[in-house]
Amino acid sequence: MGSAETERLPNSSFAVLGMLTFGEASGYDLVKLAERSLEFFWAPAKSQIYSELRRLVAAGLATEREVEQADRPDKRLYRITPAGERALRRWLEERPEHEPFKSEFLLKLFFGHQMSRERLLALVEGHRRDSQEALERLREIGAQIDGDPRFRSARLTLEYGIAHFRANVSWCDRALRTLKGGEG
């Protein structure tokens, strides 16, 4: 009997499934991997990774095997199945749907008329600093994976991040000019 492949899984399941294409791994491994790679555009709580793994096994998209360890807590290793690979490809080939983008910063900015001008300036300046820092982090990562052909797709996502934080910084600069220039 085929597995319950018809169930509609959320993107988070596929994020975990995708990480499993890099090889057999424990929940803990994936938590670490996610922190190092997906972090910028998909940052789940670790408990979520564990529950996605259980769901993938239930759906027949991954297998689980228990490994006893003497020095450490026992662990469970997960491996993607052929059905899992097919499901992943199908998902990859579907058009992403409109992404609602959520920003506490923009929310505060939108209600900026309730703030003093100083506070509003501080808000934008803080955002500029944060963006600048993020930019530097991404550039460091970029330098590390530079030229390595294994990271072709990853590099694209990295450049996406860089482009966005750069846009952020220059938007901040313009906004600051506007806010300082406009009659108070």
Add this chain to the structure above:
Amino acid sequence: MGSAETERLPNSSFAVLGMLTFGEASGYDLVKLAERSLEFFWAPAKSQIYSELRRLVAAGLATEREVEQADRPDKRLYRITPAGERALRRWLEERPEHEPFKSEFLLKLFFGHQMSRERLLALVEGHRRDSQEALERLREIGAQIDGDPRFRSARLTLEYGIAHFRANVSWCDRALRTLKGGEG
């Protein structure tokens, strides 16, 4: 006794509270208002707006009054209280915390090595189209509120959106060149 102002509320509560600064409104009104204004950076389900309203009342940050209507279903109107205004200001003045940004598109791109080159190109091209459309929508809105001083902060958020979709489009162009240029 003062109200339970110590409870830590989520940003969504403040989004609703912020909208109440525009005047007394029903849940329905706020749903519509959110669709027209916050939509780009904060897009809650309508049922969430209703539950935030209940929470605001419970916390003493808004008041509720029932209005009977003959032709339509009865409604409840909400109004921000002085405590609500204070709470809003306090929240506005706190530094936004690091925003985890979530993107189905980037997730798929990151696993791009599992896709054929054609699919990968289609993914990026689709993203370019979507960004271009969003850009046009925002520009239309921009033309409508142009120069109106009531929308000073709103205009800044709009320009933020425009900057980002423009960055999107040019990133897509670069990525497409890379993908087409690189050896298959």
Add this chain to the structure above:
DNA sequence: GCTGGCATGTAACAAGTTACATGATTTT
């Protein structure tokens, strides 16, 4: 010999979404 971090996970809770409910009014 205590403290903090690694390695591995679960349980309890909060946030957010989709589907449902209801009756009038306008459109086809």
Add this chain to the structure above:
DNA sequence: AAAATCATGTAACTTGTTACATGCCAGC
């Protein structure tokens, strides 16, 4: 007169987060 839309909201469910649990090992 049937279908769609407006106006108003609730219930049931899914997703995602924070807090908790456990034992080893390394550094102070």
